[in-house]
Amino acid sequence: MNDTPTFQLDGASVPFEPGQTVMQAALSAGHYIPHLCYHPEFKPHGSCKLCTVKVGGRTAASCTMPAETGLEVESDIDEINALRRTLVQMLFAEGNHFCPSCEKSGNCMLQALGYDLEVHTAGFRHLYPDRPLDASHPDILLDFNRCILCELCVRASSEVDGKNVFALAGRGITKHLIVNAKSGLLADTDIELADKAMQVCPVGVILKKRVGFSVPIGERRYDKRPISEQALDDAPRAPAGARHE
């Protein structure tokens, strides 16, 4: 088709298939828009708001915004990046993010976004919440300190694994991740290493045990290229890697 519809993103013309969101179309075309709760294999969710863009003077989350012909989308502009910077700072201040001793460091999307947006400090007063680990499972560790409540594990577990191992509880600033067991312990759920839910955490909450720091500095995902140069890796695709298919 030579007459595929397009919209404008920061001056560039972006083709899209009907039904695609601004985010999906942009990534497919290799244009990066910051995101945390968006995942190429899942239904858009729109909670992290990192993907906020400006369209006709109004702001909206690009991951849930349907692409339309002729849209004029502004993403990589000072005003929007300042907003994103503050959002990243908020997430760092909300949880307990100690990158220096975190095994996800270098492969962490939150960290990579901080780098990309030149976030030098959380700025806000840190909340230092008390979030105990769940190490009950023989092969899997949950470190809730790093949870950014993106719900990807929740969606992966229910939509792909068909298990509902994870869910959100509480409200507002007390919102937190829980697991599907009376004991509240992961060991008493039916999660398995091969589950999709094991693969989607953008930060360091859901971890395969005893892997730790096996990838040397320099070879981690965001050591080589900034996250903003990895747009295509997040282009929409069919759910894969689920052991149930």
Place this chain on the structure above:
Amino acid sequence: MSEKKKLRIATTSLAGCFGCHMSILDIDERILTLLELVEFDRSPLTDIKHCGPCDIGIIEGGICNGENVHVLHEFRKNCKILIALGSCAITGGLPAQRNHLDLGDCLTEVYLTEPGLAHGHIPNDPELPLPLDKVHPLHEVVKIDYFIPGCPPSADAIWKFLTDLIAGKTPELGHGLIKYD
């Protein structure tokens, strides 16, 4: 350019590990260039015990006891520009991992109720600064002008930042130089 008066820099480590100071030294030969542009006031590298009027203050480590607070205030009073260097100064760092524990409980467990501890006591000599109930990043106690993240920030990051600053530019790091680990 070299005619102009040298900038005066003071550095200190509060609740830090000196890794950030090591990273300053990791600029290697460039230290010789740096020394043509700046002179050092109070620093672990000099025997000046108290900070005088300075252009730039560089602080490593977070705030974990009363003495840290005094030193931080001394720096803020004397330094035109105050830089928080490294994770501990910026977030409290690993020492802040004690923040979800009650200090009293810790001290009690360690000194008084540990099994078999017959006549426990908590060190209480007036020469010892008291610990704060929580470890705080610098920006929660005084105004901080710049932050250089990393544990420690790489020598290249520090070099870029300082040379930008000395040249009167707004310091920028960019990919590869800005790290949190």
Place this chain on the structure above:
Amino acid sequence: MDSEVNPHAAYLDRILDRYGCAATNLLQILREAQEQNGYIHPDAIDYLIVKLRIPRARIEGVASFYSFLHLKPHGEFRVLFSDNITDRMLGSIELMHKMCRQLWVEPGKMSEDGLVSIGTTSCTGMCDQGPAMLVNGRTITRLTHQRVQEIGQLIRNRTPLADWPADFFRVHDNIRRKGLLLDNKLAPGDALCAALVLGTQNIAETIKTSGLRGRGGAGFPTGLKWEACRNAADTNRHVVCNADEGEPGTFKDRVLLTSHADLVFEGMTLCALAVGAQQGFLYLRGEYRYLLEPLQAVLQRRREAKLLGKNILGHAGFDFDIAIHLGAGAYICGEESALIESLEGERGVPRNRPPFPVTHGYLQQPTALDNVETFCQAALAIHMGAESYRAIGTAKSTGSKLISVSGDCPRPGIYEYPFGVTVREVLQDCGAVNTRAVQISGPSGICVSVHEFNRKLGFEDLPTAGAFMVFDDSRDMFEVARNFVHFFAHESCGFCTPCRVGTSMLKQTMDKIAEGHGTKHDLSEVENLDHVLQTGSHCGLGRTACNPILHTLKHFRPAYETRLKSLDFEPAFDLDGALARARQMTGRDDAGAHIEAEKS
């Protein structure tokens, strides 16, 4: 777990039967299940998992979202003081602490013996007769030291709520000024008959010409909404009445549901006729639990009068009935898509829009969702005709509006005016003197000060859901704003980052200023947060959470500045206080064990 041996099976089965064992009724099921033990027992959840075929985590997720539901014991008597600014102005906090002392319990905690817990809750909609409280969900108004004393006694003696003095629970209408709504002489069915004469197809059209706009605050043209719903492809359509009157300072829906319930249901029914819906819901906020039985009775009467059910008024194929769902303490459920989520038994999290409820609402089916007052006005408009209706009010705001007046005035209560009334007129009618400011339409609304009292209520100038809180010159507008900020932080659903974290940061900053640690730097942080909340938030709650501060800052900056330290930075905590624990542990009090108030 084997259902036979589950001690909770008996009462749960009764509840489950009533709700057709449907997971979409989860919230209702949990609410009733809680009435058994005062909390939702873990073993009860075992049983529900099996019967409803949903994961435990979902049940816990839903239960923990609503502040009236508990997964752990929370006391035989659960006392919640309404914490709207108007309650505070009437001394609610002092009363709470008095009761806490009387019953030896810390605010927010359960007493050692499990007898009682005492805390606060967002505005319970009794601002005209506060201070108010909820005891095990039952409303008690007009609290005084003596009344609180008595309640303390009753609790200590474990007297069942049923045996408490009836006067405690009496709620007054306080109708002060009537207009076409409150004065209506319609008999049940009158509006419906008019509608049937008009013809199904013409109802939405008539509403459109009447110029009726939603009374929930947003003011969307009601006719357009009904039309869109009727034109939606799916023929399973629904009518939902939003009676989650959570906006602090608003209580007019309470009065309508108390004294004009028939008109509300009449409006819903003709909406059903207009859009072709078979099922209707009234989503009643949990704080109005005491209205449930009376409303059920009204519904029953209407069924018997053939005003609900099959072939309404003998009109073949006009089938419609209404169920009442109760909320459980979540302001966000006043947002239409969150309300629908809640109706479906989920956490009350606002949906992504588009699509909108008119096409994808309840169960993703077309849904006409309107405010209590809107349905009443619709009934009136249909009955009196579009032309005569639009003659009332102003060009863009037709008809009348109920105003909930509270705060510093001798005659708080409900006032009905044609749209276009000025703030000053309302103040005069309620007898307010030395008024410093009026908060229009609640915390998310607008704060107007003396020089703006000639502004008019209406969508052209001051849009309002009806709240009208009066503050005289003895009031500290900073504390007003701080109360509102706490409200938003407590009610944020937590879905999106800016609102979840931002409202907490705002709260932190306001408290910092209140504690005397505030600086200009903090005010600029507030402005930054405001921008982030407004541009980044998922729904209106976050987008308006900063309004109280911005408006009070605009009009009453001195109230903030008198609290600010002169210097441009100050720690958010007391440095010397941070050493207290260590001093206590070491028994030291020498100079070195203190941090003098050094200034940076």
Place this chain on the structure above:
Amino acid sequence: MTKTIDNLETAAHPENLRRVAIDPVSRVEGHGKVTLLLDENDHIHQVRLHIVEFRGFEKFIQGRPYWEAPVMVQRLCGICPVSHHLAASKALDMIVGATLTPTAEKVRRLMHYGQMLQSHALHFYHLCSPDLLFGFDSDVAKRNIVGIVAAYPEIAKQGVLLRKYGQEVIRITAGKRVHGTGSIPGGVNKNVSIEERDYLLKDIEQIVAWSRESVGIARKLFEQNLDLYNNFGRFKAHTLNLVREDGAMDLYHGGLRARDMDGNTLFDHYDYSHYWDVIFEDVKPWSYMKFPFLRSLGPEEGWYRVGPLSRVTQCDFIPTPLAEQARKEFMAFNGGSAAGATLGFHWARMIEMLHSAEQIRELLLDPDLQGTDLVTKGKRQERGVGVIEAPRGTLIHHYKVDEHDQIIRCNLIVSTTHNNQAMNEGIRQVARQYLDGRKLTEGLLNHIEVAIRAFDPCLSCATHALGKMPLEVELLDAVGGMLSTLSRSSDGVFSN
């Protein structure tokens, strides 16, 4: 206790004495201060080195997954992070039941010698050379690395480049110069590529040569100021260090050797995984740093000295030729007097730097560095002890891990802590020799610091603990079964 009065630890009547403080002690790593109490005649009654900070690592590491420990705990110290990184890894090797592959062990050793090189260079050139080259009471404004750069540019440059090379070895093996991740439980996460090896090989000969010159500088200092260097803060002390099976110096692994101040062996080739049978710790109210002592000698007499001076003097030989030659000269110098001198530390340190350079040269030519077999594991244990000879001395890491892989107990005895009492002895000796009865000047006070610096204390390391961790001693029988538990209260009373 009259004893403690004449050893200047605790004044009899502090109330009517004048307090002088050196705060902070500078040109050392970490946070410490010295206080002196003097009477109206400037006679000194009390001298104490206080460690004034704690950070609580042993506490908050509880509950963390064990594989985080090597990366987390190294944050105790930015000067010798590799030592902690490796000590923790060695402890965790035990926990995962691993026996290292040759590649893993050699990469770790390379990392460790890089650490030795950079730390010793840093200490000698950046921190101490100002005292040694300008004089202890020289102009305070010049008495720092900046002054050295001005006065001795070549020496300064040499110091900078020696340290740089050590840091580069660390970067290549650990991924980062400070706080890397190279060593993991059961092995390492990378080998050394051919390119990396060649990059390091290109300068190694220069580094060895400069290290030899450094030994020469240290020797010359002794020759030029024999009396001062022999006697300054001199005191006799017991010693503790690791040695290889054959008695050779081995900074990465070995058995514990302890000798008393007269050179009699207290124990030798002792298996450190039961260190708690021979080392106890004491606490004093005026310091957050512990006071370890040899169990057999008790808290009063059992304190000892660790670090370069002990290692060089107590090993039977150094297994690299140049360093061994240097050791022999050192031991023979002036009838062996340097071997017991506090300032002998500097000379010994340079000998170790030379040894490290030689070791690096040897390792770089070993093809095992390019091996790809990096990690192993075996039968899981619940307890692990790792001991290593860090730049400043013996470093002990001890972890207990539960079945969920969470650390439930952690005890760390760091090098500087072993030297706690020794440093206090050193400064008290200097106080007697140089300060007692004299009007105190900045220069005189710096003598105290010179004595402290000789030990190269890493006070950051020493202040890791949330105060003292009461020591729980477990007597294990041959097969590791628990026999009885002996505990020591803070004032040294033992109870069953």
